[in-house]
Amino acid sequence: MPLPIAVLHGNFPQGTLDQPCLLDHKDLRVLLHEFGHCLQHVLTRSPHHTLSGISELGRDSAEFAGQVFERWCSSREFLLWLSDHYQTGQRLTEAQVDTALTSINAYDSWPTGQLLMSALFDFELHLAQGDGRTVQQVFDAVQREVPHLNIPSWCRFANSFDYLVTGYEASVYAYKWSGVLASEAFKRFQQEWVFNASTGKEFRETVLAPGGSQSLLQSIEAFLKQPLPLDFFPAAVNRYQTADR
Numbered sequence: 001m002p003l004p005i006a007v008l009h010g011n012f013p014q015g016t017l018d019q020p021c022l023l024d025h026k027d028l029r030v031l032l033h034e035f036g037h038c039l040q041h042v043l044t045r046s047p048h049h050t051l052s053g054i055s056e057l058g059r060d061s062a063e064f065a066g067q068v069f070e071r072w073c074s075s076r077e078f079l080l081w082l083s084d085h086y087q088t089g090q091r092l093t094e095a096q097v098d099t100a101l102t103s104i105n106a107y108d109s110w111p112t113g114q115l116l117m118s119a120l121f122d123f124e125l126h127l128a129q130g131d132g133r134t135v136q137q138v139f140d141a142v143q144r145e146v147p148h149l150n151i152p153s154w155c156r157f158a159n160s161f162d163y164l165v166t167g168y169e170a171s172v173y174a175y176k177w178s179g180v181l182a183s184e185a186f187k188r189f190q191q192e193w194v195f196n197a198s199t200g201k202e203f204r205e206t207v208l209a210p211g212g213s214q215s216l217l218q219s220i221e222a223f224l225k226q227p228l229p230l231d232f233f234p235a236a237v238n239r240y241q242t243a244d245r
């Protein structure tokens with residue numbers, strides 16, 4: 001059976017003879033996110049092309065694994081382990097890592113707000129097709145609902161919103177939804193230690209190996225060994241969940 005291949009390419013600063021490539025926290029997050037996608041792609045055991053590989057998964061499933069791996073970047077243990085200075089070998093202290101994580105978390109409201117606004121804009125553009133408004137007018141209407149971002153019209157947000165033409169039509173929201181599910185799944189790693197090999201193996205067996213042969217929610221519940229609480233879901237998903245059980 002042919003084995004899947006994944007290629008990870010990132011837009012990171014290139015190392016030189018004097019200085020290796022040093023990633024800032026954002027780059028590290030991107031690297032782990034994409035690494036999660038790669039593992040998801042190569043560790044599937046589904047023999048069916050249409051049920052395996054990242055491109056065959058729904059957007060929420062496809063983004064879920066990437067977002068789970070991002071969670072390691074918010075782990076104090078992981079950052080302490082990773083933080084050897086490239087020249088002195090000295091590690092960051094726990095206090096330094098905690099300060100950095102506090103700062104990172106404090107500024108999370110901006111990317112969260114921007115993601116929610118992007119998802120709303122994505123929905124509205126698809127709903128508004130043919131109603132006579134320009135793309136900018138739709139964006140202006142959406143931004144009135146998320147006013148604190150205050151993106152000026154000359155920024156031309158819509159012109160750089162490339163998700164509209166890269167296959168994410170009306171599914172940008174999946175980033176947020178899969179992120180919520182990723183946080184829930186990562187709790188098990190937090191409880192059992194982020195370097196726990198047997199927890200990682202179970203994640204591989206229950207989430208990565210089945211690929212698209214079972215639903216994302218089934219995979220997560222198999223990994224967590226318990227059903228997700230019904231009040232965890234929005235009302236529409238709740239109805240689906242109740243009917244499914």
Ligand SMILES: [Zn+2]
Pocket residue numbers: 033037062063066
């Ligand atoms: Zn991704």
